[in-house]
Amino acid sequence: MRTKALAVAAMLLAATAVALHAGTAEAAPSGFVTRSGGGFVLNGQPFRYGGTNNYHPIFASQTMVDDVFDDAKAMDLTVMRAWASLDIGSLDGSVPHVDGEGKKAGVYFQYWDTATGKPAYNDGADGLEHLDHVISKAAQSGVRLILPFVNNWKEFGGMDQYVKWASGQYHDQFYTNATIKGWYKNWISHLLNRTNTVTGVTYKDDPTIFAWELANEPRCINANLPASGTCATSTLTGWAGEMSAYIKSLDANHMVSVGDEGFLNQGNASDWLYNGADGVDHEALTSLPGVDFGTYHLYPDGWGRSADWGTQWIKDHQAAAQAYGKPVILEEFGITGSSRDTVYKTWTSTVRNGTGDGWNFWLLTGVDWDGVSLYPDYDGFRVYYPSATATVLADEARAIGGIASSPSPSASPSPSASPSPSPSASPSPSGTVCVATYRTVGQWPGGFQGEVTVKNTGGPAITGWTVTWTFPNGQTITQLWGGRHTQSSADVTVTNESWNGGLSSGASATFGFLAGWSGTNATPTGVSCAAR
Numbered sequence: 001m002r003t004k005a006l007a008v009a010a011m012l013l014a015a016t017a018v019a020l021h022a023g024t025a026e027a028a029p030s031g032f033v034t035r036s037g038g039g040f041v042l043n044g045q046p047f048r049y050g051g052t053n054n055y056h057p058i059f060a061s062q063t064m065v066d067d068v069f070d071d072a073k074a075m076d077l078t079v080m081r082a083w084a085s086l087d088i089g090s091l092d093g094s095v096p097h098v099d100g101e102g103k104k105a106g107v108y109f110q111y112w113d114t115a116t117g118k119p120a121y122n123d124g125a126d127g128l129e130h131l132d133h134v135i136s137k138a139a140q141s142g143v144r145l146i147l148p149f150v151n152n153w154k155e156f157g158g159m160d161q162y163v164k165w166a167s168g169q170y171h172d173q174f175y176t177n178a179t180i181k182g183w184y185k186n187w188i189s190h191l192l193n194r195t196n197t198v199t200g201v202t203y204k205d206d207p208t209i210f211a212w213e214l215a216n217e218p219r220c221i222n223a224n225l226p227a228s229g230t231c232a233t234s235t236l237t238g239w240a241g242e243m244s245a246y247i248k249s250l251d252a253n254h255m256v257s258v259g260d261e262g263f264l265n266q267g268n269a270s271d272w273l274y275n276g277a278d279g280v281d282h283e284a285l286t287s288l289p290g291v292d293f294g295t296y297h298l299y300p301d302g303w304g305r306s307a308d309w310g311t312q313w314i315k316d317h318q319a320a321a322q323a324y325g326k327p328v329i330l331e332e333f334g335i336t337g338s339s340r341d342t343v344y345k346t347w348t349s350t351v352r353n354g355t356g357d358g359w360n361f362w363l364l365t366g367v368d369w370d371g372v373s374l375y376p377d378y379d380g381f382r383v384y385y386p387s388a389t390a391t392v393l394a395d396e397a398r399a400i401g402g403i404a405s406s407p408s409p410s411a412s413p414s415p416s417a418s419p420s421p422s423p424s425a426s427p428s429p430s431g432t433v434c435v436a437t438y439r440t441v442g443q444w445p446g447g448f449q450g451e452v453t454v455k456n457t458g459g460p461a462i463t464g465w466t467v468t469w470t471f472p473n474g475q476t477i478t479q480l481w482g483g484r485h486t487q488s489s490a491d492v493t494v495t496n497e498s499w500n501g502g503l504s505s506g507a508s509a510t511f512g513f514l515a516g517w518s519g520t521n522a523t524p525t526g527v528s529c530a531a532r
Contacts, residue, residue: 035255048358049359051078053080055363082145084149109128140512148213150187153223214243232279236260261332265281293357298333344392365377436452438469446518448521456531
């Protein structure tokens with residue numbers, strides 16, 4: 001997000017929206033969200049969502065990252081858009097940082113290597129291992145990620161850092177210069193083929209990633225470097241067509257979006273939001289064969305518009321999506337003022353009751369570096385949990401995602417869950433019943449992610465629990481969080497951590513794990529829980 005500077009059709013009924021999203025699903029790997037016609041599907045079922053944005057996890061402390069994902073889980077937000085680039089000049093200062101700050105809290109991903117004369121990658125603890133943790137924590141939290149490869153704006157380096165690496169002059173050379181395009185493709189390939197140091201899963205094989213995104217808000221201009229004067233809608237559309245096809249050639253699992261702000265090219269010469277200004281033609285970009293869904297952003301304050309105008313902006317994009325036949329999401333939105341909660345309720349329900357497929361508000365934040373105070377409200381759009389605004393958005397997220405209202409955060413399954421087998425229960429000597437419910441969150445070639453919810457279904461409080469089961473087909477746990485496990489051949493035993501063993505009547509705790517498998521990933525047998 002950066003604060004900056006035609007009604008097409010009436011809103012369709014909710015029942016019509018459901019029907020339009022319930023078509024036959026295309027074949028896709030289990031656990032990956034994919035596109036089928038005008039909607040998203042997951043494991044053969046329609047998928048719609050409420051979500052958020054957050055740019056700081058890639059450089060923040062682990063406490064900050066964990067806190068914001070815990071808040072997202074508590075709100076049943078199932079998709080988060082987070083940055084996947086942090087570009088600087090050279091380490092010796094001979095090539096300047098476009099973003100004057102350079103490294104963020106000492107973290108950087110790409111830099112100019114003066115020895116080789118080309119960009120290089122920081123794969124270490126002050127580099128891409130930060131993104132590894134973000135993806136791992138997202139998986140643990142039942143949250144999927146939209147990851148843009150580059151920023152249009154100078155913050156985090158972005159497109160202009162590439163131009164400076166190439167000693168270029170104009171911002172839009174990023175889209176046309178062959179050397180720069182080659183560097184950008186190399187960065188894409190590096191990320192897609194990276195093996196996560198936390199999970200052991202290659203990025204292109206990880207269903208935690210909802211979609212790859214070409215850029216955050218690509219335009220011909222960006223208020224930093226000048227434009228060449230030759231950049232047009234065909235420039236961005238040609239670039240997006242080339243890059244989306246390249247991603248698809250490397251990664252057949254994930255969806256691709258452009259990340260544009262949704263400017264419509266509908267011939268209204270007096271309105272820059274509807275005349276393809278700044279090289280953005282939302283309909284042409286989303287119609288590209290390598291692009292799976294449309295994106296649009298909504299900031300009436302910065303655009304000199306009203307909240308009611310914003311509602312029509314949503315309807316216009318849902319009408320456009322019906323024409324190009326792909327899903328569309330309200331990918332960023334924000335407004336300030338005392339009526340914000342009412343406006344957010346109107347906007348998100350307009351997406352839900354129409355033919356929209358998801359929304360991501362700007363911006364969920366949690367604790368700051370001290371682990372206590374809140375992350376600063378730099379742009380006035382901060383949402384923290386718990387708060388009145390968070391309650392409005394959480395209720396709407398559950399409504400569009402088909403999640404039961406106000407569930408226990410630790411026990412609520414996300415829409416990404418595969419059907420669970422019947423839970424197994426075993427009474428403890430005190431008569432308390434401890435129930436363990438196992439589910440597969442997602443799977444990919446050679447691996448899968450599982451989750452178990454432990455619940456005290458009645459009686460007095462318990463001080464600890466032990467869950468056991470037997471894998472029927474040689475599955476082996478490689479990492480587990482939220483518990484302590486041992487595995488002997490096919491038999492698994494998991495006991496609580498010190499912080500999640502005490503459960504009052506009706507309370508629950510959840511632990512998750514990553515595991516390898518071969519053959520078929522059959523459901524475990526003998527899943528049971530013993531309380532202490």
